Amino acid sequence: MRRSRGGRFRPAALATALAAVITGGAAPATAVSPDQCPPAHFCVWEHNDYTGRFFSSSGSSPNIGAAMNDRTSSYRNRSRWWVSMYLDADYGGGCIMQSIGPGGASWMLPADINDRMTSFVIASSPLC
Numbered sequence: 001m002r003r004s005r006g007g008r009f010r011p012a013a014l015a016t017a018l019a020a021v022i023t024g025g026a027a028p029a030t031a032v033s034p035d036q037c038p039p040a041h042f043c044v045w046e047h048n049d050y051t052g053r054f055f056s057s058s059g060s061s062p063n064i065g066a067a068m069n070d071r072t073s074s075y076r077n078r079s080r081w082w083v084s085m086y087l088d089a090d091y092g093g094g095c096i097m098q099s100i101g102p103g104g105a106s107w108m109l110p111a112d113i114n115d116r117m118t119s120f121v122i123a124s125s126p127l128c
């Protein structure tokens with residue numbers, strides 16, 4: 001069986017985009033907000049200002065997947081835990097920044113850590 005590599009979008013993201021088109025909301029599909037992040041999730045976006053491709057999880061993620069790998073430019077932590085982001089898969093390569101506390105968000109990551117994150121841990125205490 002052939003497994004596609006380097007896919008450009010996730011089916012869930014496509015479904016979300018299609019849903020936005022079908023429902024004909026006031027905002028275009030690309031205009032999202034930090035509220036796209038479900039409660040109790042940690043969410044990351046491809047671009048600044050919570051736009052572009054999107055990934056969210058309510059638990060640790062050892063690899064956020066090809067579609068979002070090394071693309072994170074903004075984030076929101078809607079969980080009540082601490083989130084620690086890592087350079088490589090399986091929480092390797094070291095922390096890319098200090099752990100993010102409950103409720104933490106950034107619309108734009110600093111240039112030196114922009115487009116770097118591959119995995120993150122959600123835990124009851126800061127690990128970075």
Ligand SMILES: [Ca+2]
Binds near residue numbers: 045047048073115
């Ligand atoms: Ca990016």
